Amino acid sequence: MNSREKILQAVKLAQPEVLPLPTALETPTVYSDPVVKFTEVAQAVGSSVIEVNSLEAIEDHLKEVYLPELQKKWQASGKLRVVSTSVGFENFAEQIDSSDIDPHTFQDVEVAIMKADLGVAENSALWVPETIIRVLPFICQHLILLVDKKTIVSNMHQAYERMGLGQDDYGAFIAGPSKTADIEQSLVLGAHGPRSLWIYLIGDVE
Amino acid sequence: MEVALFVPCYVDQFYPGAARATLELLEKLGVTVRYPEGQTCCGQPMANSGYEHLAGGCNENFVERFSGYDYIISPSGSCVLHLKEHLHSEKHPVQGEEIRHRIFELTEFLTDILKVEELDARFPHKVGVHQSCHGQRGLKLSQMSELTAPAFSKPGKLLHLVKDIELVELDRIDECCGFGGTFCVAEEAVSVKMGKDRVADHLRHGAEYITGADMSCLMHMEGILRRNKSNTKVIHIAEILNSH
Amino acid sequence: MQANEKKHHTLADHFNADEARVDWHDKTLWFVRTKRDRLTHDLLEWEELRDTASQIKSHVLSNLSQYLEEFEQKASANGVVVHWAADAEEHNNIVFNLLKKQGIDRMVKSKSMLTEECHLNDYLAKQGIEVIDSDLGERIVQLAKEMPSHIVLPCIHKKKEEIGDLFHEHLGTEAGVSDPQILTETARQHLRDVFITRKAALTGVNFAIAETGEMVICTNEGNADMGAHLSNIHIASMGIEKIIPKRAHLGVFLRLLTRSATGQPITTYSSHFKKPRKGQEMHVILVDNGRSRQLGRTNFRNSLKCIRCGACMNTCPVYRRSGGHSYHNAVSGPIGSILAPNLDMKEFSDLPFASTLCGSCSNVCPVKIDIHDQLYKWRQELVKAGYTDKKKTVAMKLMAATLSSPTKFKLAGKLGRLTLKYAPFTVNNGLNPWYKGREMPAPPKESFSEWYANRGKDKKI
Incomplete structure (x- = not known):
């Protein structure tokens, strides 16, 4: 008997009679204004949240507020490599649209701009499906995620209901900049992944 | 109503005052109390050490002494919990089962069965309440800080009926004192440290007395208080509820 | 290494040699427990x-x-x-x-x-x-x-x-x-x-x-x-x-x-x-x-529900004051103490005893493992399998005999109170470990049962 058969046999002998699966939760918390809750939680976990009404407004904000802030707060200087997997930032960022690039070549990316499919109010997590380069939202120094306000749901149950089984080969919920508190429970932002996360919440496009 | 009083072995030997107060308090509230002769121990010292199989003699003795009463009351949450969960009798299985349903810890008996709403008691002191784990988490005498659920406290409700008593707030409302039966000697260092920390919380908040529904925890903390020559004393809740 | 040196109580004893460090360790983990409380108490469901x-x-x-x-x-x-x-x-x-x-x-x-x-x-x-x-x-x-x-x-x-x-x-x-x-x-x-x-x-x-x-x-x-x-x-x-x-x-x-x-x-x-x-x-x-073996142990099957959150460690008053290494196993704390004996009953026979059975672990467990009940059950299993001290068994038998017999109990109590040598919780260890950091209760002049017998004479109940 190989190990597969051995394990399955042992498990079959050991497991009790089948017990039923429970039903879904009766009334998980929903928020009257999920965007407000989302923003509150996002800020609490170290993200910055900007509400905008158009892609142009994002670009303006990036130039006028984001980059100066980046230079001031993180002493980022010189020619910064900014990449985007989201279209519409060609003036501002290197457009990435091919997955046939060695992921290691992104190790010098300062800022990555990507789109999230949905957001969750209770924990500020954003679902970022595989968009071309899997390592990008982790390897960049600073991450910018764009999300449509209308996609913000209250809780994780609603999120998975909306996502269904999913078509993505890979995807991640991302909630905030990477962090650690492994040294004496002191919170430090910027463990291995991005040091900061800015979220642009896109409202009704006029 | 006729109830039987079960006085745990170490209370009988070391803390007769707590047992007397329990008896007198129940009588004051109009209950006929019997103290069955020949009672010894609930069997927990063996069982918690892994020797539940040696507790048979204790169990049989208990069932013989305590069968046939409306209720069995004991001033110790820990012993009551043990009996509720583990008492069984080979000789008298039905009676054993019945006792498990009829045995009550003192404060839950006062609040749930007698439904005491007033007491003629006065205790003009600052008092810290120790939530003994087996009473609290086992018998659910008080809400537990770990759960997302409404607060309540059976011992607390009774203490609020006592005149002039001042209950002090604690930093950690329901942390274990570290007694734990044989744990107190088998894991001496951790046990003592837990006891010291628990006592320090009460002292920090100015408690003159530490009370609770379980004498074993109080005995442990008393041992630490006396070693440190503290003026703070331990007192079983029955003695406060029975004070005048 | 001596058998005892690797046991929880010895390792915990070493950890407690530096009390300031124990305080620091306890406070750091309690801080995590309070953070957990804040988040969970917010959520009605x-x-x-x-x-x-x-x-x-x-x-x-x-x-x-x-x-x-x-x-x-x-x-x-x-x-x-x-x-x-x-x-x-x-x-x-x-x-x-x-x-x-x-x-x-x-x-x-x-x-x-x-x-x-x-x-x-x-x-x-x-x-x-x-x-x-x-x-x-x-x-x-x-x-x-x-x-x-x-x-x-x-x-x-x-x-x-x-x-x-x-x-x-x-x-x-x-x-x-x-x-x-x-x-x-x-x-x-x-x-x-x-x-x-x-x-x-x-x-x-x-x-x-x-x-x-x-x-x-x-x-x-x-x-x-x-x-x-x-x-x-x-x-x-x-x-x-x-x-x-x-x-x-x-x-x-x-x-x-x-x-x-x-x-x-x-x-x-x-x-x-x-x-x-x-x-x-x-x-x-x-x-x-060993997981399929644990699955077959009815009493301990539920330990396999664990999602490795560590909440039972943060809340455990013993863990906080003995440190994770005192459990000498990859998974420490309460959950480790019910998982480890399945891997090696002899080596980890001490762990189920490294607890006061306070039950806080079971209350924080997100998948509701009855951790403290399993600790109790492991103690019974380990004793039956012969993995505990033989001297303890002799002492336990003696105690069980005393506590089963009202006559022997009365006698032992009388002697005990006089000499303060009798207390069920000190069986086999003697009183020295108790006295190291604590006083024994002051002996009353009579036990409750003695007082009651005299009272009965007056009151004739």
């Missing part, structure tokens, strides 16, 4: 979530063989290579052979308690393969040549000054630097270089979904993703109990996991790995290593 999670896990354990096969089939269809390991040795061998085939002798690893359980790093080191742990806490204990002392906070027992010294020695920071910000930045630079240069990455698995064949890995640091997405070969190691039936069940478990673990609403990253990256190999190793 918290207890319902725990119930639901517990029932999902009950269902999984009752139907595990089918879910394992379903997962295998779905994962294979996704292009993931599925391996089965009956024990630690087979697991380690599979990893080694995968690396050897590719001619790889350096690997980066993110947190996996299973690989600690299997002692993978030691095994690979003997085969000439270097493993670098990438979780900051794990890297720190690795540099210190220690085991993690906590499953979620691996170096919670270390002070920042000690970490500063380690970094000075190994990573070239200035002597005396202990600022967590600077130390973390140093580790970031050091490990970034590791991520970029390693061709193989090993990760643990938090949840594996039978329905889709996905594996979900949760980190705050992003280290699992950095390693996996930059590697040519990603190996994921998981215990067979990590399966959940449906993707929608992640909604329940991801809400519970991090709130319980660290008091965060969710980890920064909850990554769902379904298919390998183009050109990448992805492997998953399904490890039994």
Whole structure:
């Protein structure tokens, strides 16, 4: 008997009679204004949240507020490599649209701009499906995620209901900049992944 | 109503005052109390050490002494919990089962069965309440800080009926004192440290007395208080509820 | 090493030699417990979530063989290579052979308690393969040549000054630097270089979904993703109990996991790995290593529900005051104490006794494992199997005989109170350990039963 058969046999002998699966939760918390809750939680976990009404407004904000802030707060200087997997930032960022690039070549990316499919109010997590380069939202120094306000749901149950089984080969919920508190429970932002996360919440496009 | 009083072995030997107060308090509230002769121990010292199989003699003795009463009351949450969960009798299985349903810890008996709403008691002191784990988490005498659920406290409700008593707030409302039966000697260092920390919380908040529904925890903390020559004393809740 | 030296009470005794350090350790972990309380008390459906999670896990354990096969089939269809390991040795061998085939002798690893359980790093080191742990806490204990002392906070027992010294020695920071910000930045630079240069990455698995064949890995640091997405070969190691039936069940478990673990609403990253990256190999190793045996132990089956949040450690008053290493096992604390005896009853016979049975662990457990009841039950099993001190058995028999007989009890009590040598809780240990830090109760002049007998004469009840 190989190990597969051995394990399955042992498990079959050991497991009790089948017990039923429970039903879904009766009334998980929903928020009257999920965007407000989302923003509150996002800020609490170290993200910055900007509400905008158009892609142009994002670009303006990036130039006028984001980059100066980046230079001031993180002493980022010189020619910064900014990449985007989201279209519409060609003036501002290197457009990435091919997955046939060695992921290691992104190790010098300062800022990555990507789109999230949905957001969750209770924990500020954003679902970022595989968009071309899997390592990008982790390897960049600073991450910018764009999300449509209308996609913000209250809780994780609603999120998975909306996502269904999913078509993505890979995807991640991302909630905030990477962090650690492994040294004496002191919170430090910027463990291995991005040091900061800015979220642009896109409202009704006029 | 006729109830039987079960006085745990170490209370009988070391803390007769707590047992007397329990008896007198129940009588004051109009209950006929019997103290069955020949009672010894609930069997927990063996069982918690892994020797539940040696507790048979204790169990049989208990069932013989305590069968046939409306209720069995004991001033110790820990012993009551043990009996509720583990008492069984080979000789008298039905009676054993019945006792498990009829045995009550003192404060839950006062609040749930007698439904005491007033007491003629006065205790003009600052008092810290120790939530003994087996009473609290086992018998659910008080809400537990770990759960997302409404607060309540059976011992607390009774203490609020006592005149002039001042209950002090604690930093950690329901942390274990570290007694734990044989744990107190088998894991001496951790046990003592837990006891010291628990006592320090009460002292920090100015408690003159530490009370609770379980004498074993109080005995442990008393041992630490006396070693440190503290003026703070331990007192079983029955003695406060029975004070005048 | 003497048998006793490795036991919990001895290791805890050493830990308590430095009381200020015990206070610091206790406060740090209590802080995590209070963070957990803040987050869970906010959520009205918290207890319902725990119930639901517990029932999902009950269902999984009752139907595990089918879910394992379903997962295998779905994962294979996704292009993931599925391996089965009956024990630690087979697991380690599979990893080694995968690396050897590719001619790889350096690997980066993110947190996996299973690989600690299997002692993978030691095994690979003997085969000439270097493993670098990438979780900051794990890297720190690795540099210190220690085991993690906590499953979620691996170096919670270390002070920042000690970490500063380690970094000075190994990573070239200035002597005396202990600022967590600077130390973390140093580790970031050091490990970034590791991520970029390693061709193989090993990760643990938090949840594996039978329905889709996905594996979900949760980190705050992003280290699992950095390693996996930059590697040519990603190996994921998981215990067979990590399966959940449906993707929608992640909604329940991801809400519970991090709130319980660290008091965060969710980890920064909850990554769902379904298919390998183009050109990448992805492997998953399904490890039994005693789990099917534990599944067959009715009393202890529920311990396999554990999702490794560590909440039981943070709340445990004994853990906080004895440190994770006193449990001498990869998984420490209350949950470790009910898992370890299944691995080796003799070696871990002490752990179920390292508890006051206060029950706080069971109350914080997000999947409602009856941890403290299982500790009680393990004590009975261990005694019956003969893994406890024989002298204790003799003493217990004597005590049982005394307590079964009212006459003997009365006599012992009388003698006992006079000499203060009798107290049920001190059986076999004598009173010395009690007296070390405590006084005995002052002896009353008569026992309650003596008083009652006299009172009866007056009152004639």
